[in-house]
Structure formats: structure tokens, C-alpha cells
Amino acid sequence: MKAGTALNTRLDHRNPLVFDTHELGRRPGAMQKLFREIAAPADLGLAGVIGVPEGAPLKLKLRLEAVMEGVLVTGTARASAVGECVRCLESVERELKADFQEMFSYPDADDRTRSKAEPADDAEDDEDTLFLEDGLFDLEPVLRDVVVLALPLQPVCREDCLGLCPDCGLSLNDDPDHHHDAVDIRWAALQGLVTDQGVEKDNMSGTASDGVQGAAEKQEK
Ligand SMILES: [Zn+2]
Ligand SMILES: [Zn+2]
Numbered sequence: 001m002k003a004g005t006a007l008n009t010r011l012d013h014r015n016p017l018v019f020d021t022h023e024l025g026r027r028p029g030a031m032q033k034l035f036r037e038i039a040a041p042a043d044l045g046l047a048g049v050i051g052v053p054e055g056a057p058l059k060l061k062l063r064l065e066a067v068m069e070g071v072l073v074t075g076t077a078r079a080s081a082v083g084e085c086v087r088c089l090e091s092v093e094r095e096l097k098a099d100f101q102e103m104f105s106y107p108d109a110d111d112r113t114r115s116k117a118e119p120a121d122d123a124e125d126d127e128d129t130l131f132l133e134d135g136l137f138d139l140e141p142v143l144r145d146v147v148v149l150a151l152p153l154q155p156v157c158r159e160d161c162l163g164l165c166p167d168c169g170l171s172l173n174d175d176p177d178h179h180h181d182a183v184d185i186r187w188a189a190l191q192g193l194v195t196d197q198g199v200e201k202d203n204m205s206g207t208a209s210d211g212v213q214g215a216a217e218k219q220e221k
Pocket of ligand 1 (some may be wrong): 088089156158161
């Protein structure tokens with residue numbers, strides 16, 4: 001019987017993102033603080049944008065609190081994230097600090113809730129509620145979610161990054177005065193056109209609307 005139970009346990013206490021609550025116990029109000037520095041798992045972050053490199057140090061500070069229905073886990077994850085500036089493609093390094101709070105319910109506490117709840121709610125509950133398994137909980141899904149939320153979707157090397165020249169790809173940060181004369185001429189021509197058209201349009205629309213208004217007034221009378 002016992003061997004079977006062990007085999008059914010999905011969580012491995014040797015996994016650095018799996019935590020044990022046995023020491024904490026189940027007496028509501030019991031509290032335990034933990035600090036763990038681990039090697040970051042693979043694919044932690046925004047794929048292809050910015051993330052914590054696999055194996056990089058990831059510091060986890062946790063506070064476990066036993067409550068009636070389970071263990072409330074509050075914590076902070078810190079690591080260095082590496083990505084690429086979306087404007088100039090230079091590498092970007094960001095200090096990541098992600099706060100989280102998550103409830104891991106006792107499986108038996110869930111049974112009590114479930115007996116009261118309507119059967120239709122079960123599917124939803126299973127998705128939203130995280131459970132302790134043999135007193136262990138897996139922080140990985142929580143960590144993945146908060147890390148993604150804490151990272152910039154469009155990282156830049158600096159707020160005023162000038163990006164790349166659209167014509168030749170040179171980094172404008174290296175040479176802010178860089179330009180191509182042909183582009184300047186086109187711009188000048190385009191700007192002249194816009195101004196001229198704007199003036200003409202204004203005159204025309206003014207006349208046209210006057211005419212419409214005049215016609216409408218005539219119809220009303
Ligand atoms: Zn940049
Ligand atoms: Zn250029």
C-alpha cells in the first residue's frame with residue numbers, strides 16, 4: 001500500500017522548486033521562512049524576448065503560513081534576465097524581482113469544499129486551485145507566471161535608445177548625427193507636400209461646408 005502511494009506522488013522533493021511543508025506543520029498560524037538559491041530552469045521568461053538563462057542563479061525568498069485550508073506562500077524571486085533591445089538589438093540585462101502569493105490547498109480540505117460545491121465546478125476548481133501533494137508543493141508554475149509578468153514585453157537597452165538606421169542598419173546610438181541625404185530630401189519634399197495640401201484642403205473644405213450649410217438653410221426655409 002505504502003509503495004503504491006509513493007509511486008503516485010508526482011512531486012519530487014529533490015526538484016529545487018519543490019518545497020516541503022512538513023516542518024511547518026498544519027497548525028493554523030504556524031510560519032516558516034525559507035531562502036533557496038537555485039539554478040534557473042529552462043525557458044524561464046518570454047521566449048525569444050527576454051528571460052533568465054537556464055542555470056543562472058535564481059534566489060527565492062519564501063514565507064510559508066499554515067492556514068485552515070492549506071499553506072499560503074508569499075515570496076520574492078530575484079535573478080538577472082537577459083534579452084535583446086527591441087530597437088537596436090544590443091543585449092539587455094535586467095535585474096528581475098518578482099513577488100508572488102499563492103495558496104496551496106490541502107487535498108482533504110478540497111474534498112470538504114467539493115462535497116458542498118456543485119459537481120460542474122470541479123473542472124474549474126482543478127485548474128485554479130493548487131494543491132499540496134503529500135505535504136509538498138511545486139512552485140514552478142507560479143514562478144513561471146510571475147516572471148513573465150515581471151519582465152518587459154519590449155525591452156530596451158535604455159529609455160532613449162535611438163535604434164537602428166532604417167536604411168543601413170547602423171546603430172544610431174553610436175552616431176546620433178548619422179543620416180542619408182537622399183532620405184532628408186524625400187522628407188523635405190514630403191513635408192512640403194503635406195503642408196501645401198493641408199492649406200488647400202482647409203480652404204476647400206471650408207468652402208464646401210459653407211455651401212452645404214447654405215443649401216441646408218435654404219431647404220429649411
Ligand atoms: Zn537599444
Ligand atoms: Zn543609415
